Every structure is written in structure tokens, then in C-alpha cells.
Amino acid sequence: MERMFARMALLALAAAPIGARVTTAGVIRGIVHVSSAHVSAPSALHAYPGHANALPGAAADPRGAPTDAVVYVESLPAGTDAAVPRGTAMPQLAQKGQRFVPRVLPVAVGTTVDFPNMDPIFHNVFSLSPVKRFDLGRYPRGHSKRVTFATPGLVNVFCDIHSSMAAYVLVLPHHAFAQPDSDGAFTLPDLPSGRYVLHVWHPDAPEATRSVDVPAAGDVSLEVTL
Secondary structure, X not given: OHHHHHHHHHHHHOOOOOOOOXXXXXXXXXXXXXXXXXXXXXXXXXXXXXXXXXXXXXXXXXXXXXXXXXXEEOOOOOOOHHHOOOOOOOOEOEEEOOEEEOOEEEEEOOEEEEEEEOOOOOEEEEEOOOOOOEEEEEEOOOOEEEEEEOOOEEEEEEOOOOXXXXXXXXXXXXXXXXXXXXXXXXXXXXXXXXXEEEEEEEOOEEEEEEEEEEOOEEEXXXXXXX
16 A cells, blocks of 8 residues: 555646646545445443443444445646635544544655544654554543644554554645545545546455546546445
8 A cells, every 4th residue: 555655646746837727627426335344333441430440331333334435536636736725724533532533644754643632631643654653641531632744645543541542644746635424425526627546445354446437527426336
């Protein structure tokens, strides 16, 4: 995966000036299905309620949720990423309910992510991933720390106090990505017409790829089962 992201980053660096705009665009939309083999319900952590570092009733993350998928195109035509819509708020990966929320966070390269602690206990946030190594230390409720992700790739995030806590920051070289809703439905941002390689990544299932031809105007729909 890291070699693929390195190649994608080189394609992004070849982009034309920022002022470029998409004059005609189509939309990729569809449904992501996760096979039942990859799905499991949340399970109780059986934490001792009186322990200062545990929350009563805490549960491990479910597996196979459609919302944990990330749908993205491998590369964009030169100079078009500047025209892709993006949010204005800083992305967050919160510590809440003795879990990371959201479990999966896709961001574009160069994005700064906020890591607020919303629990009445201490947490720690760290990663040993080669893409981005960091350790934010332990901090209490109401405090937050930030990390900037400058290299494309997958970053596994953990808490050194609670071994059940795990999250994923998927750093992409552009903004043409989306996450499905609870029904698996997704819509990518408008894209110039052409052929794209579409990736559907999920932490609990093998990645899927599709070749997609985007028209100059209108939609192209597809279903992907992981």
C-alpha cells in the first residue's frame, strides 16, 4: 500500500497551477456492501468500573460497518484537485466512550487533525506507523492536541492506556474521496470526464478496485462488495 501511495503522491505533485478549474464534470456514486464474513457487533470490554482508567459500559468497535469504508480515486487530472470541494472545519479524531470517533478518518495530505479527549478519564494518542510517528502523551478531558499529516499512506492510531482503542487515518494525495453512510451509499465530488481507478478501502476487508469511466456530465453508478 505504501508504494501505491508514493506513486499517487508523485502524480499529485505534477499538478498544474492552482487556478485550474473543472469545466465539465461527472459524478461517481454507488453502494458499498460489506460481506457478513467481515461484520461483527460491538462487544463489551468488561472493564472494572472502579478503575480510574476505565469507563463502565465501554464497548469495543463493531467490525464491518459501511461507514468505515473510504472510497477514492487513485489519481486526478493535473491541476484539478484545487477545484474539488472540501470542508472548512478541522477534522477531529476524538477520544469518546473509550473509543476513537470516528474509527476511520480519511484526510488529504497536509491536513492537520485535532485529537480532543471527551472522556472523564485520561487517554493517550500515539502511532508507530512509518507514514507518521507521534506520541501525544496522556491528557485529560477537555484537552486536545493536533497532528499534521504530510505524507500519503495509512496511519494506525492507538491509546497506550486502553489496548482496545484503535483508529485509522488514511492520508490521501488529493480531496477526491468519500465515506459511505450507514446504508453504504456514497457520492464522490465532481470529476472531469475520463477513466479513473476507483479504490474502496476498509480496515476489516480486502481492498477493492474498479475501473470507472466518468462522463462529461451526469452520473455513473456502481455497487462494490467487499
